[in-house]
Amino acid sequence: MELRQVLDKVTAQVPRHLTGVERQQTVGELVEQLPPEEADLLRQGVNRLLAAMEAKSASDIDMGGKGCKGRVWYRVYGRKKPDDSTSFSEDDLDVMCHSLLMPSQRQYLFAHRNLDFSYAMEYDGKPFRFRADMYFDLDHLALNMRFITTKLRPFKALELHPNVVRSIILTYDKQGLTLVTGITGSGKSSTLDCIIDANNQVSDAHIVIIGSPIETIHESKRSIVRHREVGRDVLSFKEGAIQALRQDPDIIVIGEMRDPETIITALEITDSGHKVFSTLHTASAVESIDRIIGECPPLEQNRVRERLADVLKCIIAQKLVPSLDGKRVLAKEVMLMNPSVRAAIKNNNTGEIYQMLFEGRDQGMNTLEQDLKRLVEARRISPDEAMNFANNKRRMEELL
Helix, strand or coil: CCHHHHHHHHHHHCCCCHHHHHHHHHHHHHHHHHHHHHHHHHHHHHHHHHHHHHHHHHEEEEEEEEHCCCEEEEEEEEEEEEEECCCCCCCHHHHHHHHHHHHHHHHHHHCEEEEEEEEEECCEEEEEEEEEEEEEECCEEEEEEEEECCCCCHHHHHHHCHHHHHHHHHCCCCCCCEEEEECCCCHHHHHHHHHHHHHHHHHCCCCEEEEECCCCCCCCCEEEHHHHHHHECEECCHHHHHHHHHHHHCEEEECCCCCCCHHHHHHHHHHCCCEEEEECCCCCCHHHHHHHHHHHHHHHHHHHHHHHHHEECCCCCCCEEEEECEEEEEEEEEEEHHHHHHHHHHHHHHHHHHHHHHHHHHHHCCCHHHHHHHHHCCCCHHHHHHHHHHEEEEEEEECC
């Protein structure tokens, strides 16, 4: 039996009058009832599309729902385009999406209309791993999957100042909070994995990673590395962080500080003397500080401001900018904690911090605009792209 036959067999049994969740529940039940060899054909059909991502240099794949119009779409160097060699019906893609799910995941999807999960597979003897998000698009299932490369970026490729390196490596600095920030798709996870791997190679320690979902699997080298996925190994970021304190950790990695509870917990566990890494969806160092404080209840904000000023060590705010060779290059803003920055946070004068970064190059700090200028001068990006990706357009224009 071929993939096409399995798809036709399942879709033919779905009553035409069913819509919404009821329709997807029926599709899910039919997929669960398939013989193992037919279920494997379905999964291999999806795996073939996923494995093609490596050859295409694609970071993401999208399929399913009304929006994809029966095509599989790939994002290559920042640009998302359909693969015209693929053609499926919306029902076909519903079946293929269901083939990736366990029954418990399917029930969560129906209850919440959204599911974050990780997916691992082997194709032609080679392992692959993906971060996935499945959701509803006009009664049909839609799926985005981010390819998690097994090749970690070399730590030297981050081009960090020695002061920044000393701040984020456990061997030199045993505690404090480091944030890697940026908009979606800016490479935060890759940078964080690179930093974790650098610590893993040089520190005799225990690293606990709490993720939703877990992306890169780090092999224990000089450190023991634990991976705890929210929803599978632990119930929430907050619980994972609190539980980690009883697991004799040296480094705690919180995948994302996405709500007030997680933010306050991250500050508290850092304050207890641990080294903590996390990410935020913010475009600059100043925005990151304001976001952390602003996310917390008004009555808590003064206390959070004081604690953040005491425990924060470093913020790396980054963007991936289209390069002259048709790929993308990392541009970053770096803030290191010093007495002036600490005083600005405590006194609620975060607007002064940008100028401190601009003048702090000798200490290892820089604004995003200064780094974009460096990339223009190195002939890695165009002046137009520097202007497009700058946070402060006026300052960028002055620098250029």
